[in-house]
Amino acid sequence: LLDFRKISAEINILNVRENNLSEFIQKTTQAFLWQAQDENIHFNILVPKDFTCYFDSNVMEKVLYNIISNAFKYTPQKGIIELEVKPTWKDQLRVANIMVRDSGKGIPDEEKNNIFKRFFHGKERYSSGIGLHLCYTLVSAHKGEITVSDSNYGGAEFILAIPVSKEAFAENVLYNGEDKQKW
Numbered sequence: 001l002l003d004f005r006k007i008s009a010e011i012n013i014l015n016v017r018e019n020n021l022s023e024f025i026q027k028t029t030q031a032f033l034w035q036a037q038d039e040n041i042h043f044n045i046l047v048p049k050d051f052t053c054y055f056d057s058n059v060m061e062k063v064l065y066n067i068i069s070n071a072f073k074y075t076p077q078k079g080i081i082e083l084e085v086k087p088t089w090k091d092q093l094r095v096a097n098i099m100v101r102d103s104g105k106g107i108p109d110e111e112k113n114n115i116f117k118r119f120f121h122g123k124e125r126y127s128s129g130i131g132l133h134l135c136y137t138l139v140s141a142h143k144g145e146i147t148v149s150d151s152n153y154g155g156a157e158f159i160l161a162i163p164v165s166k167e168a169f170a171e172n173v174l175y176n177g178e179d180k181q182k183w
Contacts, residue, residue, distance in 0.1 A: 013141055014056045017175030021096055021164065022047040024057055025085060028064050032072065040077045046084040053087075053094060053164035054174075059138045060162070063146075066131045067100045067158050074104035080153050090161070093168050098160040101151035112148050143168055 025047050036043035064083075071081045080103040088095045107115060116136035139146040144162035151157035166174070 013059065013138075014169070014173035015058065015175060016054050016056050016169045016173050018052060018054055018166070019057060021051040021053050021055060021060075021085065022049065024055075024060065025064070025083065025098075028061055029068065029083060031065075032068055035072055036081070039072070039075075041072065041075055042078075042080045044080070044082040046082065048085060048087060051085065051087055051096070053096065054166045054169065055096070055162060055164050056142060056173075059142050063135045063138050063160065064098075064100075066135050067160075070131065071100055071102040071104065071156075071158075075102045075155065076104065079103040079155075082153070087164075090163075093163050094165040096160075096162045096164045098162065099157055100160075101153055101157035102155035103151070103153035104155035106150060106155045107148060115148055116146065 026045065029043070029045050032043060035041070068081070068083065075081055080101075082099075082101050084099045084101075086097045086099070088097055116132050136146055139160055139162065142162055144160060146161075147159050149157050149159065163169075
């Protein structure tokens with residue numbers, strides 16, 4: 001909610017710094033390993049060996065936790081959840097394409113255009129309707145895009161396209177050295 005308020009008040013929430021996105025994702029997804037084992041879900045993480053780039057780890061952590069949590073919520077036991085990162089280029093900027101796909105029940109085509117709207121509830125989805133809207137808002141603040149489609153496993157696939165070149169960000173959102181912590 002604080003992020004919503006800051007963004008609504010046009011307060012910058014980004015603190016972009018150079019980090020290894022592959023290591024960050026490996027550490028972030030560790031929180032879900034127990035759930036994957038407990039629910040007998042195949043949780044595959046496909047990341048480049050090293051992907052050092054610029055991103056806001058706080059924003060990315062919130063987005064990834066929400067998307068991955070939803071994948072686990074809607075994927076049955078013995079299902080599949082896969083997170084894949086593909087570095088690409090767009091308009092001379094480096095982009096991280098992050099795909100989270102699952103073998104859950106998926107999202108009906110008629111709901112895909114509304115899934116990121118605040119307080120939207122699909123016919124068979126039980127949630128507050130704020131999580132995916134938060135993801136959309138945070139990804140937009142990070143100058144990226146988030147879309148949803150059908151996964152090749154029969155469920156949903158969320159695709160995040162996040163610019164990760166230093167040149168994609170204004171000087172005032174780049175890490176200024178005030179704190180010493182990395183993610």
